[in-house]
Amino acid sequence: SLERIDVGDGNDELTELANAYNAMLDRMQRNIEQQKQFVEDVSHELRTPVAVVEGHMKLLNRWGKDDPVILEESLDASLQEIERMKSLVQEMLDLSRAEQVEIHYKNERTEIRAIINQTYNNFKLVHPEVSFILDDDLEDDILVNIYRNHLEQILIILLDNAVKYSTDRQEVHLSVSDHGPNVQIAIQDFGEGMTQEDTIKIFNRFYRVDKARSRHRGGNGLGLSIAKQLIEGYHGKIWAESVMDHGSIFRIELPKLKKNETVEK
Ligand code: ADP
Secondary structure, three states: OOOOOOOOOOOOHHHHHHHHHHHHHHHHHHHHHHHHHHHHHHHHHHHHHHHHHHHHHHHHHHHHOOOHHHHHHHHHHHHHHHHHHHHHHHHHHHHHHHOOOOOOOOOOEEEHHHHHHHHHHHHHHHOOOOEEEEEEOOOOOOEEEOOHHHHHHHHHHHHHHHHHOOOOOOEEEEEEEEEOOEEEEEEEEOOOOOOOOHHHHOOOOOOOOOHHHHHHHOOOOOHHHHHHHHHHHOOOEEEEEEEOOOEEEEEEEEEEOOOOOOOOO
């Protein structure tokens, strides 16, 4: 692990600098660990198809020359596994490119209710099997400073997850309310939930709770890290509350704009 600087408990500039340096090292260390975890996951997923193809090649080598049935079956199976490996590799390439994507924040006066209604209606349409409930407690129309596509993107990430990690009770609540100077949007599901510890970690790149559970649901562990990066760029915040096997609530908050407050272009 990375070498930290030993700091005393003085409050001079040097100590401050050393503390900042140590905090930076900690962040780097966490990044390294996440990347190691990701490489481990992918290697694990590649190992199976490689082993399957190897098995078929051995079969072919021993019997395939004389047995047309084995020949055909093994070739088919191998080609299928190769397809899987190709898409895994493609996924990795996409991910490493996604890592380089830079977000272009854009100031815009966005009417929050309109975006929520629109996203809510889209989800109802796309997921007829889920009951969506919308709870609108806003006194008034509320404007926030966020590029509307970015707000939509955040809502889509959270609603997608709520649907994806729901279990028997296929119900998703979407609510919006005033919270002092902020507006709060909450998205609640009654699905698999997670531990207290994981409610923090899930916002890290590539982090996925209990791989055995979430792997078969598809995804790459990037959605929430993107949502966090997006909302924080607009001085908002995002957090999760959850109870294992009972469900989760994701909340986002954004500062409200005054009625005639303008935003810098
Ligand atoms: P992905 O869903 O692609 O894995 P995300 O970054 O969106 O990536 O989520 C990270 C992890 O957080 C998920 O793999 C899942 O384990 C957990 N998670 C996210 N949303 C929920 C939810 N609503 N309920 C339970 N677990 C969730």
